[in-house]
Each structure stands twice: as structure tokens, then as C-alpha cells.
Amino acid sequence: MAIVEASASPALLEEAGQGRFRGWLRHLELIFPGALLVLIIGGCFVWPLVAAVPDPVGGDVLESNLPAFSEGHLLGTDPNGNDVWSRILYGGRASLVVGVAVNVLGLIVGGTLGAVSAHVGGLLDAVIMRVLDVLIAFPSLVLTLAVAQSLGPSQVNTIFALAFFSVPAFARVSRAATLRLREQPFMTAARLSGTSGRRMLFRHIAPNITPQLVTFSMLSMGIIIVIEGALSFLGLGIPPPAPSWGNMISQGQQALSATPMLVVWPCVVLFLTVLAFNLLGETLRARWSGR
Amino acid sequence: MTTTEPVTDDAREAAPGAVARLVHSPSVRLIARRLVAAVPIVLGVSILTFIVLSLIPGDAAQLLLGPEATPEQIAAMHRQMGLDQPPVQRYLGWLGGALTGDLGNSLVSGQPVTGELGSRLAVTGELVGLAFVLSLGLAIPVALLAAYKPNRLFDRVSMLVSITGLAVANYVIALLLVLVFAVQFAFFPAIGFVPIGQGIGENLRSMLLPAVSIAFPLFCFYTRFLRGDLVDQLRGEDYIVTARAKGIGPGQVLLRHAFRNSSFGLLTVVGLNLGTLIGATVIIEQIFALPGIGQLLLQAINTRDFVVVQACVVVFAVVAVLANLVTDLLYAVLDPRIRYGNR
Amino acid sequence: MSIEEVSELASPAPVYGGAEPLLEVSDLRVRFDAKGRRVNAVNGLSYHVHAGRMLAIIGESGSGKSVSSRALMGLLPPTARISGSARFLGTDLLSLSEREMRRHRGADLAMVFQDPTRSLNPTMRIGTQITEAVRAHGDVDKRAAFDRAMELLQLVRLPAPERRFYEYPHQLSGGMRQRVMIAIALAADPKLLIADEATTALDVTTQAQVMELLLELQERLGTAIIMISHDLGLAASYAHDVIVMYAGRAVEYAPASTLFSHVRMPYTRALLGAIPRLERTPHSLLPVTPGQPPDLTALPPGCPFAPRCSRAQDDCHAEPPPFAEHEPGHWWACWHPCEVGGPAEEGGR
Ligand SMILES: Nc1ncnc2c1ncn2[C@@H]1O[C@H](COP(=O)(O)OP(=O)(O)OP(=O)(O)O)[C@@H](O)[C@H]1O
Ligand code: SF4
Numbered sequence: 013m014a015i016v017e018a019s020a021s022p023a024l025l026e027e028a029g030q031g032r033f034r035g036w037l038r039h040l041e042l043i044f045p046g047a048l049l050v051l052i053i054g055g056c057f058v059w060p061l062v063a064a065v066p067d068p069v070g071g072d073v074l075e076s077n078l079p080a081f082s083e084g085h086l087l088g089t090d091p092n093g094n095d096v097w098s099r100i101l102y103g104g105r106a107s108l109v110v111g112v113a114v115n116v117l118g119l120i121v122g123g124t125l126g127a128v129s130a131h132v133g134g135l136l137d138a139v140i141m142r143v144l145d146v147l148i149a150f151p152s153l154v155l156t157l158a159v160a161q162s163l164g165p166s167q168v169n170t171i172f173a174l175a176f177f178s179v180p181a182f183a184r185v186s187r188a189a190t191l192r193l194r195e196q197p198f199m200t201a202a203r204l205s206g207t208s209g210r211r212m213l214f215r216h217i218a219p220n221i222t223p224q225l226v227t228f229s230m231l232s233m234g235i236i237i238v239i240e241g242a243l244s245f246l247g248l249g250i251p252p253p254a255p256s257w258g259n260m261i262s263q264g265q266q267a268l269s270a271t272p273m274l275v276v277w278p279c280v281v282l283f284l285t286v287l288a289f290n291l292l293g294e295t296l297r298a299r300w301s302g303r
Numbered sequence: 304m305t306t307t308e309p310v311t312d313d314a315r316e317a318a319p320g321a322v323a324r325l326v327h328s329p330s331v332r333l334i335a336r337r338l339v340a341a342v343p344i345v346l347g348v349s350i351l352t353f354i355v356l357s358l359i360p361g362d363a364a365q366l367l368l369g370p371e372a373t374p375e376q377i378a379a380m381h382r383q384m385g386l387d388q389p390p391v392q393r394y395l396g397w398l399g400g401a402l403t404g405d406l407g408n409s410l411v412s413g414q415p416v417t418g419e420l421g422s423r424l425a426v427t428g429e430l431v432g433l434a435f436v437l438s439l440g441l442a443i444p445v446a447l448l449a450a451y452k453p454n455r456l457f458d459r460v461s462m463l464v465s466i467t468g469l470a471v472a473n474y475v476i477a478l479l480l481v482l483v484f485a486v487q488f489a490f491f492p493a494i495g496f497v498p499i500g501q502g503i504g505e506n507l508r509s510m511l512l513p514a515v516s517i518a519f520p521l522f523c524f525y526t527r528f529l530r531g532d533l534v535d536q537l538r539g540e541d542y543i544v545t546a547r548a549k550g551i552g553p554g555q556v557l558l559r560h561a562f563r564n565s566s567f568g569l570l571t572v573v574g575l576n577l578g579t580l581i582g583a584t585v586i587i588e589q590i591f592a593l594p595g596i597g598q599l600l601l602q603a604i605n606t607r608d609f610v611v612v613q614a615c616v617v618v619f620a621v622v623a624v625l626a627n628l629v630t631d632l633l634y635a636v637l638d639p640r641i642r643y644g645n646r
Numbered sequence: 647m648s649i650e651e652v653s654e655l656a657s658p659a660p661v662y663g664g665a666e667p668l669l670e671v672s673d674l675r676v677r678f679d680a681k682g683r684r685v686n687a688v689n690g691l692s693y694h695v696h697a698g699r700m701l702a703i704i705g706e707s708g709s710g711k712s713v714s715s716r717a718l719m720g721l722l723p724p725t726a727r728i729s730g731s732a733r734f735l736g737t738d739l740l741s742l743s744e745r746e747m748r749r750h751r752g753a754d755l756a757m758v759f760q761d762p763t764r765s766l767n768p769t770m771r772i773g774t775q776i777t778e779a780v781r782a783h784g785d786v787d788k789r790a791a792f793d794r795a796m797e798l799l800q801l802v803r804l805p806a807p808e809r810r811f812y813e814y815p816h817q818l819s820g821g822m823r824q825r826v827m828i829a830i831a832l833a834a835d836p837k838l839l840i841a842d843e844a845t846t847a848l849d850v851t852t853q854a855q856v857m858e859l860l861l862e863l864q865e866r867l868g869t870a871i872i873m874i875s876h877d878l879g880l881a882a883s884y885a886h887d888v889i890v891m892y893a894g895r896a897v898e899y900a901p902a903s904t905l906f907s908h909v910r911m912p913y914t915r916a917l918l919g920a921i922p923r924l925e926r927t928p929h930s931l932l933p934v935t936p937g938q939p940p941d942l943t944a945l946p947p948g949c950p951f952a953p954r955c956s957r958a959q960d961d962c963h964a965e966p967p968p969f970a971e972h973e974p975g976h977w978w979a980c981w982h983p984c985e986v987g988g989p990a991e992e993g994g995r
């Protein structure tokens with residue numbers, strides 16, 4: 013007897029079992045961004061140690077604006093005679109260090125704040141929530157700009173300025189996750205069996221919300237790296253001559269028509285890095301929510 | 304299960320206790336509640352800004368008078384600027400003025416800030432408005448088409464574009480657009496602003512590239528969000544099965560049932576975005592030299608003109624809070640589940 | 647309670663001629679291939695429904711009641727693989743394209759679902775949801791659609807229809823919502839109405855009201871009804887014919903009166919026997935039968951009920967019993983059927 017395809021609306025199409033291919037595709041979701049990140053991180057942190065990469069600063073002005081694939085300069089040089097490839101690698105270090113530091117700050121401070129707030133509840137929760145509301149309604153970039161401007165541009169100041177973004181965001185995610193967790197039966201059981209508040213936080217809440225926070229930090233990495241780029245672009249982040257992708261884009265912009273590649277290269281690596289973090293975050297989130 | 308008392312818009316029914324009815328209607332109460340909640344947020348933002356600006360080093364007087372200024376000159380300047388008063392008094396003075404619409408005078412130019420803000424808000428408003436029109440105008444049809452046949456070519460391509468597009472920073476897009484359309488082909492002016500007064504066409508031409516820079520990431524975000532929501536509904540919701548069982552076509556099921564319900568979620572997302580878009584306008588206005596509020600803010604920060612900074616921050620906060628408020632209200636007016644006080 | 651008591655609940659079967667059945671399902675099979683797992687949800691189901699009759703399909707959860715009826719209307723997701731035939735007035739519904747099927751949905755076959763809260767669009771006025779169904783078939787203008795919707799709301803006895811027309815689902819009670827669902831289903835005068843556990847989500851009183859309404863509408867409009875239920879009592883009280891399903895198959899099929907007085911299939915017997923006596927409420931849910939429900943991904947070669955059956959013998963495990971008309975009008979699938987009037991507890995283990 014002929015097998016009839018279900019005459020369902022095309023809008024209801026579901027991935028029919030394409031077996032092995034889909035299995036591969038599922039892994040590709042992790043492998044692709046993972047490999048990209050390994051390449052980027054390895055390139056920025058390991059490559060300059062094992063291979064001869066020119067200094068990112070202190071270039072010879074006589075060697076300025078060399079085209080790509082010039083001798084000794086893979087991607088050519090900038091108007092100051094600095095090697096572009098080297099500046100990309102060292103600039104990546106700056107971006108990644110800032111991104112990781114800001115996220116770790118957000119994860120620890122914001123994550124704890126949110127979990128404690130949700131766990132303790134009552135007045136403390138209300139106060140913390142109001143403060144978070146203010147911080148969220150607060151145009152953080154403005155604050156960041158003002159702080160960065162006054163403290164003077166530097167990597168450490170950039171980290172603190174950007175923490176204004178990440179701490180409230182992490183606190184919200186962690187609070188929501190903790191609230192959801194509280195409704196689970198095992199939490200009620202733990203509460204009823206007289207588990208102490210601290211023990212609950214460390215033994216039950218922390219391990220359960222950490223995966224969600226880590227997933228969120230992947231997505232947040234992308235955002236922070238973009239904002240760090242913006243700060244540096246506006247001259248309020250990593251101060252030149254030290255390289256960062258943002259200040260490379262900003263410097264390149266001044267001669268956009270003459271040497272567009274000086275803008276394109278940092279843009280491309282910025283894009284790839286953010287893409288890798290976004291994809292990884294999305295995949296983790298999708299797996300986490302069991303889709 | 305009890306039946307909710309219906310709130311009809313029937314005039315005959317509303318006539319006797321129209322006011323009482325209005326006051327007790329859930330949507331009006333909702334509005335009132337949200338308004339009351341918004342006030343402390345805006346106050347909090349203004350206080351926080353004030354504290355931050357007082358704490359951080361940097362002095363407009365010093366900057367204005369130059370490094371050779373004597374302490375006496377600086378002190379005189381401070382008196383003139385009103386910076387010699389204690390912070391609490393300064394804040395209260397500022398708040399009193401702000402409540403009457405006077406946001407103070409610029410420390411640098413001495414001009415009233417309120418007037419300056421007005422014209423700049425118009426530019427930023429146009430930029431943001433244009434970006435919303437562009438992004439939503441494209442995202443809605445694309446998401447509908449993608450959800451109509453999920454996992455087919457169009458869906459996959461549009462999802463690929465929106466996932467990769469989300470990873471492109473708006474300033475990167477701005478520079479690439481300038482590179483391609485202004486530098487290579489000279490289709491559009493690279494920078495500069497043409498006021499509407501000098502012709503709508505020219506004005507739009509000068510606004511298009513900046514608006515697209517802001518709109519593109521939004522487009523990607525909305526497309527993904529809407530497509531996901533539509534497909535989830537089509538797959539999982541019972542009322543979709545009911546609609547199909549009536550014998551109406553897939554297009555109608557998508558538009559009349561799925562999209563209708565998704566539009567409420569989309570509205571919320573748009574409202575929330577408005578608050579965060581402000582960051583984007585600062586850098587885009589800087590790149591395209593648009594005389595908007597973001598540019599003003601950046602200038603003020605660089606000259607430590609804290610009166611202007613304070614004013615900009617408060618305006619941004621008010622816009623963000625208002626955007627959320629308006630979203631809630633629209634939601635309350637449009638979504639019957641909330642309009643009638645359920646959920 | 648004895649079988650006789652149950653059979654008193656059964657309505658007398660009206661005289662019914664041997665006319666062509668409205669719907670004739672034969673050897674319906676549905677399986678789902680998803681994520682490398684194959685679920686055999688329906689495994690060769692055959693039955694027929696005559697115009698003006700009410701057929702009850704009962705069986706425990708997962709026995710394939712919903713899947714088999716949704717298959718008729720083409721409402722299954724694309725992961726479903728369907729075979730067999732379903733002749734509806736000469737057309738094989740299962741061979742239609744989506745576009746052709748659409749013409750029959752609503753107009754010839756309509757469905758009322760279990761959960762009226764989730765089955766109505768929460769953001770659409772009641773009236774719009776009904777007129778939409780009215781206008782889905784035939785060229786009806788707004789005014790006529792409104793009149794028809796009003797008529798339908800009166801037909802299903804929704805109080806204050808003029809006001810309810812403009813209200814939203816959440817403003818109605820559960821029973822009222824289900825009335826609206828019935829109005830939607832009746833909008834285009836379908837010849838067959840499938841009520842998939844239409845009363846399960848309602849309280850007992852409302853349940854009875856909705857069933858009475860269906861019965862009355864059936865008498866007035868001559869609509870055939872397939873009533874899917876967990877509830878033996880409900881089937882006994884309202885249906886003309888009853889099919890008992892197990893593991894995606896029909897295992898017993900007879901007019902309601904015959905079935906409840908002459909149970910032959912041990913599974914049906916177990917269902918009846920597991921009903922607590924006298925103190926039982928008239929419309930209790932299908933009682934839990936001891937043992938594991940069958941694993942639809944790997945059905946045994948013999949009788950699917952064998953692992954739970956107290957009458958099972960070696961041959962039961964070897965070969966599946968055929969579903970055949972052993973007595974006039976009474977079909978069953980069993981190698982060792984129960985004796986009529988035997989002890990009720992005998993069926994299950
Ligand atoms: N889309 C699907 N994909 C895979 N399996 C499915 C799907 N839909 C239904 N099934 C399976 O088909 C079997 C029969 O389901 P069906 O809904 O017909 O049961 P039912 O008799 O209506 O039960 P209930 O009384 O709980 O409604 C179940 O095992 C179910 O898990
Ligand atoms: S065939 Fe055998 S196992 Fe199956 S129901 Fe009959 S007696 Fe029980």
C-alpha cells in the first residue's frame with residue numbers, strides 16, 4: 013500500500029528525520045564556532061609567542077602604508093609603519109582580556125547579587141530590583157563614556173566602565189534563574205528539611221544556575237567586545253599607540269578612501285570573534301532549553 | 304471557572320459611572336501603576352548621574368581657563384558656574400529647574416540647555432524613527448515568508464543572514480556603508496546633515512546611511528525573533544489547529560492567527576530596544592557628523608560640561624522609561640488578555 | 647456493579663438501515679518517524695460511521711484515538727506517515743492534497759478539541775473566530791456571516807449571544823468556550839463532527855450539558871458524530887456504537903447496548919471491571935488497567951494485550967488475533983474471548 017505523505021500545511025513543516033546528516037549538523041553548531049574561537053584565541057595569545065611577529069608598536073615611519081603581503085608584513089603596515097597583522101593579534105588580546113574580565117566581574121558580582129536577591133527575597137530583593145531598574149534605565153554607555161573620560165583611557169578603566177553593563181545584566185539573568193529554580197520540588201524539599209540558607213545557595217542554587225550564566229556570558233562576550241570597540245573607537249577605551257580593534261578602526265577611518273583595508277581587517281576579525289561567541293551562546297542556549 | 308465582568312465600550316452602559324468605570328478599569332490602573340513606578344526610576348537616574356559626575360575628577364573651569372589659570376581665577380569661575388555650592392543644594396536647585404523645564408545653562412557656552420536639546424532631539428528622533436521603519440518594514444515580511452515554509456531555502460538564508468548580521472557592530476556597518484556608497488560610488492553624502500527645511504529628499508539622503516547602520520542589526524534581531532515566535536506557534540498552539548480545522552488557508556492561518564499573536568511580543572521587544580538604541584546613536588552620529596543628542600553628549604563629556612551631560616542623561620532615561628511605558632500601554636490597549644485585566 | 651447495570655446506561659440503538667456509510671476507514675496506519683525513533687501510533691484501524699449516528703472511540707491514553715482522527719482531517723504534523731484509506735462519500739480523504747483537503751475541513755468534517763481554553767485564539771473576539779469559520783467556505787458577506795454566527799451561538803445555547811459575540815475567550819467559562827468551539831465546528835454544516843475528548847476538561851455537570859447539546863444537535867441536524875473519550879460511562883450513555891482501541895488497533899466493536907452487556911474482549915472487560923462499583927460517579931475517567939501500556943516503538947508479534955492479559959495463552963504471544971465479526975454486529979480481536987456474563991475482574995491481571 014502506498015504511503016501517503018501527511019497532507020499537513022507547509023507552515024507546520026518539521027525537520028523530518030534526515031538521520032546522520034542532521035546529526036552532523038547538530039555537532040557542526042558546536043564545532044564551527046568552537047574551532048573559530050580556538051583559532052582566534054590561539055592566534056592572539058599563542059602565535060606571537062611561537063612565531064616571529066613584528067612589534068605592534070614603534071614601527072618605522074619610513075615603512076608606513078605598505079600593502080598586504082609585503083616582505084615581513086603579512087597584512088602590510090599602517091601610517092605609523094606598524095605591522096597590521098601584529099596589531100590585529102595584540103589588539104585581539106586587549107579585546108579578549110577586557111571581554112573576559114568584564115564577564116567574570118559580571119558573573120561573580122552580578123550573578124551573586126541576583127541569586128542572593130531572589131533567594132532572600134523581601135525587602136532586600138525589592139531594593140536590589142529597584143537599583144537594577146535604575147541601572148537598566150540608565151543609559152549605561154553614557155555613564156561608561158563619562159567614567160572612561162574622567163578616569164582617563166586605560167585598559168583597567170575600560171573594564172570597570174564596562175562592568176556597569178554586565179553586572180546588572182547578569183544579576184537579572186541570575187535572579188530569574190533562581191526564581192525559576194525555587195519552584196522546583198527539590199528546592200522545596202531542601203527548604204523543608206531545614207537546609208541552611210548558605211548551604212542552599214552554594215549546594216543547590218549555584219550549581220544549577222551556573223550553566224545558564226555561562227551560556228549568557230557567551231552572548232554577553234559578543235556585546236562587550238563590540239562596546240569595547242566602540243569605546244576605543246571614540247578614543248575612550250584602550251589608548252593608542254597600544255593596539256585594539258576599536259582604535260585600529262578609528263585610526264583607519266581617517267584615511268578610509270586611501271587605505272580602506274586598514275579598516276576592513278579589524279572589522280573582519282571583530283565580526284568573526286563576535287560571530288563565534290554568538291553562535292556558541294545560541295547553541296548552548298538551545299541545548300540547555302532542550303530544543 | 305468564573306466569567307470576568309466585561310468592560311464594554313458601549314456608551315449607554317458607560318454613561319452612569321463613566322469616571323468611576325474608567326478609574327477602575329484595569330488598563331487605567333495599569334497606566335497609573337506604571338507611571339508611579341517610572342518616577343523613582345527617573346529620579347534615581349538623575350541622582351546617580353549627579354553623584355557620578357560630582358565624584359569623577361575633571362573640571363570644566365580648569366579646562367576652559369587652560370593650564371595657566373590661577374586658583375583664584377578657577378574659584379571665581381566656579382562661583383560663576385554655581386559649582387561652589389554644596390552638592391545637595393546644587394542637585395535640588397537643578398531638580399527645581401528641571402521640573403519647570405529649565406535644565407540649566409551650558410558650562411561651556413553659557414547657552415540654555417533646554418533649547419539646544421530640542422533641535423538635537425529632533426535629529427536623533429528622525430534617525431531612530433527611520434531606523435525603526437526600515438528594520439520593521441523589512442523584518443516583518445521576511446519573517447512571515449520564512450515562517451510560511453520553515454526550513455526551506457528562503458528560511459535558511461534569512462536565518463543565516465540574521466545570525467551573521469547580529470555579529471556585525473553598527474559602527475562596522477556604518478564604515479562599510481560609507482566605504483562602499485559614499486567613497487567608492489558617491490551615491491550618498493559620506494557625512495553631514497541636511498535639515499528637513501532644505502528639502503525632504505536631501506534630508507533623507509543624508510539620513511539614509513546612518514539609519515541603515517542602526518537598522519541592520521535591528522532587522523536581524525526582529526527577523527529572528529518574529530520568525531521563531533511564528534514557527535513556535537504554528538507548531539505548538541492548539542488554536543492554530545482549530546484555525547486549520549476550519550478549512551482556512553495557510554496564509555490566513557499565518558497572518559490572522561500566528562502573526563496577530565506574535566505582534567504583541569514584537570511590540571514589547573521594540574519598546575525595550577528604544578531604550579538601548581541610545582548607545583547606538585552616540586557612535587553613529589559621531590561617524591556621520593549628525594547634530595543629534597548623542598553628538599552633543601560626546602562633546603559635553605569631552606569638555607566636562609556636566610550640566611549638558613546631566614541633561615542628556617536624564618533625557619535618555621526619560622525616553623527609555625517612556626518607551627517602556629508606552630509599550631506597556633499599547634500592549635494594554637491592544638492585547639485583550641491584559642485589557643480586561645486577565646493575566 | 648454488573649454489566650447489566652452499565653448496559654442500562656446505554657441508549658437504545660435506533661433502527662438503522664444498511665445504507666452506505668458516511669465514512670469508511672479501512673486499515674488506517676500512522677507512524678511517526680522522528681529522531682530515529684519510530685512510533686507506530688495507529689496499526690490497521692478499520693471502522694465505519696453512518697449518517698446520524700454517534701460512534702464512541704474509547705481506549706486508554708496513547709492508544710491512538712486522537713492521531714487516528716486527526717489523520718482523517720489532515721491535521722497531523724509532516725513527520726506522520728499515513729497509509730490505508732478513509733472513504734468519505736466516495737472520496738478517499740487520505741489521498742487528497744493539502745489544498746483539496748482544505749475544502750473538506752470544516753465543510754464536511756469538523757473537529758472539537760479537548761481543551762477549549764487553548765483551542766480558541768486568546769486575542770481574537772469570539773465572533774470573529776466564528777465568522778472566520780463561516781466565511782472559510784462559500785462566498786458569504788460580512789452581514790450574512792454575522793447573522794449566521796448569531797444563529798450558531800443561539801444553536802449552541804450560549805447565553806446573551808449579542809454580547810458574547812464581541813468578547814474574548816478568557817471572558818467566558820470553560821463550558822461556554824466549548825459551546826463556542828462547537829459553534830465553530832458547526833459553522834459550515836459539516837456532515838461529520840469529531841469530538842476529541844470534548845468534555846474531558848469540563849466539570850461533571852457541564853460535561854453532561856455539552857453531551858446533551860451534541861446529542862440534540864445531532865438529532866436536529868443529522869450530523870454524524872465520532873466521540874472520542876476516556877470515559878466508558880459517557881460512551882455507554884450517549885453513543886450508538888462503540889469501538890475500543892488498544893495499541894493503535896480496534897479490539898472490540900459493537901452497538902453500545904451489545905458491547906456493554908456482552909463484553910468479549912478481555913481488555914474491555916478489564917476496563918469495565920476496574921470501575922469501582924455503585925459508588926462510581928456516572929462519568930468517571932477510564933479506570934487504570936494494571937500493567938504497562940504497550941510500547942508503540944516495539945510491538946510484540948502476538949496480541950499486543952498479551953503481557954497484561956490474564957487469559958493469555960501461548961498462542962496469544964505467537965500470532966495476533968484477527969479483528970473479525972464473530973457475532974452479527976459484534977467484532978472483536980481475541981483468541982480466547984470471555985464468556986458472556988463471566989466475572990468482571992477476569993480480564994486484567
Ligand atoms: N507528532 C507526534 N510525533 C510522535 N509521536 C506522536 C505524535 N503525536 C502522537 N504521537 C504518539 O502517538 C501515540 C498515540 O497518541 P494519541 O494522541 O492518538 O493518543 P490518545 O489515544 O489520543 O491518547 P489521549 O487519551 O492521551 O489523548 C502516542 O504514543 C503518542 O506519543
Ligand atoms: S488474544 Fe490472548 S492475550 Fe490477547 S486479549 Fe485475547 S486472550 Fe488476551
Ligand SMILES: [Mg+2]
Nearest residue numbers: 711712713843
Ligand atoms: Mg487524545
